[in-house]
Amino acid sequence: MLLIWRAMLLLGCVDCCLSTGQPCVVGVVGGWATLPCVDHHAEDLEMGNGTVEWRSSQGAMVHSSVSGEEPPYSGRAQLLAADRRSGDLSLRLSSITLADAQDYHCYRSTAGQQTAERLCRVCLTAAARYSEPELHRVPVPEGGDAQFSCSSSGGFPEPRVHWLLNSQRPPVDTERTHHTQDPVTGLVSVSSRLTVSVHSTQDISVSCTIENPRLNESRSSSERSYSVQAHGLGVKWVFSAALCVAVAVMVAATLCYQISLDRKSMRKSRTWTEELKGGGSSGSLEEWGGMMVDTELLDSLTETDV
Template structure:
């Protein structure tokens, strides 16, 4: 029989494979989630076991399973909600062996923090063996990217705030307090300062009402504008024991950007064999973009002049660039790049310049066509006028003919009547 010590032997037999040795660090970026990898495939062989993720020796997540039933518990009890929201692990880790821990949002306090996963089985509940040990390095430009017109969250997480019954925090913008939160015995008061900017800043920046319980002191800027660019925000903490001593918890800078509109490219063809002029116009972006020209994919040899205008109300840029170059048949492109959001816009036109001979022939044809149209128009007008004249003459002759017939008719009738009168008179005389 294997006896009750077989789980320990099985566990120790795989430690060399699963344990992460040495100072292995994971790179974290402020404001983004981070996964701490740990894989132990033989966990499925244990029907009763538990694992603990520790942060600098303090348990932040414990998972226990027995007969297929899993219970994820975050400890210590006074930080249960804080760490459960901040760190998570797969619910089926004991089946898949994937015990990787996910930190929902990296903050500056995670720098040089050590995380470790400890394992214990039913046979040896008091013996915990480290499976993985990883440190965290927070690196890169600790700035948060904001887009003009959209809200922005400045992340800051301090789980130990729940341990203080009387404390306060201050968010500062370039050293000036924009929001202060004080709590005492569970009562919270959010106050925005200074007083003459109270309404402005309260509408502009907000923080969670239960920050002192959850540890999530992230500041939300309701709407980013260009004036926030390169501004530094910092969160300062003070407790009841040291009210005059404020400690910085988080310091973040803000980088602002705004996407540009699609560029408009125009080409002015020269009248002679001179150089062509191109104009490229783009609007409504931030910060100043990188703009360059390409002729058949290569940098042009002509002259370039670029004008950047910052709008007085919004601070956004309108950019106009001019290219003067000698081309006969080429694809000319205007390229605008906005690096903060990896935006690249391109407008292309196919410039084909006509030769002087073709140009002169075209001009001659155009002049001949114009003259021909004028002649035809005159002839049509003369024909219409002549036809109107003929119609009038014909109508006049018809009227004259009708009048003559009427006169002849009247004359013949009058003569007939006279003849009849004479005849009657003669008859009366004979009688």
């Protein structure tokens, strides 16, 4: 269905350009368009003495002064001039759809003519207005680049998307735009994403514009301000905090271990001292001297640690 829409519209536009060399009449979907045609021999069209017909390039009867219209143009087409003798045979087509984009032919026939005379060939192309762009910030993982999304829908043909970052155009490689087309209506939705990398925490302003080149029409979002954190700053902060916690734990463990050793040494020193005072004379002189040396060494170590 999508390919059928595109092929039909493209063939209609190409056929018009090759056949008439004139720009197409642009009709807005849901609105109306006037297909102009002037008969320079209107005096031949006496009331009731001639027939005016508008037909599509596919052969459908768009409007006939005798038989009216055929589907899908029933109730949607009428001649602008009430009196055909004025020479104005322009047709007004309402409730425009994308399927209406094609060539239209105006024929005139009078009594006695064997074949109808083609007076005009008019190209009609269709366009649809896009909705107001919606701009918002996209959530990203901690430490990732800032991303912003701009979306709009219900338009035709595919639009151009323009970003402004701090009132300037960002690099092209920071933008990514995606279009989708409704398989039933043929209308287009657009979604564009802008990626911003910064090296320091700062405030930035962002806006986007959706341009419809066929209608020469643009719709812009309001400019919004955001506070953007430098790329990788959150990761560095987490790493630094984890490193500080690890160092603190190691220092605390070392202090606890040292305090435990000091307490054991002090208890051992007191025990030796009490044994010497309570009758440890039966020991040999060498043991006494060694214990004295150990006691003095432990006392000096304890004082040093403290």
